[in-house]
Amino acid sequence: MAQVVPNTLKGFGVTLKQVFKKPLTQQYPEYKHPVYPRFRGRHRLHVHANGLEKCVGCSLCAAACPADCIRVVAAENTPENRVSAGERYARIYEINLSRCIFCGYCELACPFDAITLGNDFEISEYNRDDLIYDKEMLLKEPVKKVPVADRSLYDTPIPYYRSHS
Ligand code: SF4
Ligand code: SF4
Numbered sequence: 001m002a003q004v005v006p007n008t009l010k011g012f013g014v015t016l017k018q019v020f021k022k023p024l025t026q027q028y029p030e031y032k033h034p035v036y037p038r039f040r041g042r043h044r045l046h047v048h049a050n051g052l053e054k055c056v057g058c059s060l061c062a063a064a065c066p067a068d069c070i071r072v073v074a075a076e077n078t079p080e081n082r083v084s085a086g087e088r089y090a091r092i093y094e095i096n097l098s099r100c101i102f103c104g105y106c107e108l109a110c111p112f113d114a115i116t117l118g119n120d121f122e123i124s125e126y127n128r129d130d131l132i133y134d135k136e137m138l139l140k141e142p143v144k145k146v147p148v149a150d151r152s153l154y155d156t157p158i159p160y161y162r163s164h165s
Pocket of ligand 1: 065066
């Protein structure tokens with residue numbers, strides 16, 4: 001109880017300090033603040049240099065996903081229809097981004113680096129169904145781009161936040 005008054009005053013002090021600070025307004029979306037290089041945003045599916053898909057439809061990403069938002073339906077590659085470098089490929093690959101928590105577990109679980117999380121965060125839609133990204137969408141380069149901060153600022157022995165806070 002004795003600590004309540006000093007702690008309350010301390011809280012007011014923090015608020016009061018902000019009142020005299022110059023406001024910082026960023027004109028989004030004209031100006032986009034660069035995101036942290038390892039920021040996890042919209043997913044991408046990748047292909048090999050020869051054009052074959054890296055994904056072999058193993059569903060390890062789906063098994064690792066805590067939000068249960070990945071759906072993979074695999075099919076066999078044939079000599080007439082070779083889609084991926086493995087025995088099978090993902091005939092259907094969907095991610096429901098309205099459920100995704102961007103934890104990155106799918107990326108970690110994938111043995112072929114077929115799925116990665118990019119930096120793009122501008123993925124809002126008016127309709128929830130539009131947030132179900134299919135394979136075609138995931139294979140495409142994202143339309144919207146956000147700037148990414150200089151990686152060298154962060155890959156230092158002393159973390160950036162320690163030397164600048
Ligand atoms: S980032 Fe996490 S929640 Fe989102 S699809 Fe991957 S594993 Fe699932
Ligand atoms: S993205 Fe990777 S883990 Fe997921 S099904 Fe394809 S190969 Fe397997």
